[in-house]
Amino acid sequence: MQDKLLRYTLRVDRVLFQKFRYIAESEGRSANKEIEQYLKRCVTEYENANGSIEVGQDN
Numbered sequence: 001m002q003d004k005l006l007r008y009t010l011r012v013d014r015v016l017f018q019k020f021r022y023i024a025e026s027e028g029r030s031a032n033k034e035i036e037q038y039l040k041r042c043v044t045e046y047e048n049a050n051g052s053i054e055v056g057q058d059n
Helices: 014-026 031-050
Strands: none
Touching: 014 031
């Protein structure tokens, strides 16, 4: 069975990420969970403006 969670390496400026971690901690989240929240918000906004995105099992 394929793992539901995707592991993805993100390359980002060190200072920017330190600031991002500060924001995540102020929200009571890990940096990973904060990124997940941003992604969910972005996808929701896109779908609200453009319609639902259909993805297959292979994506």
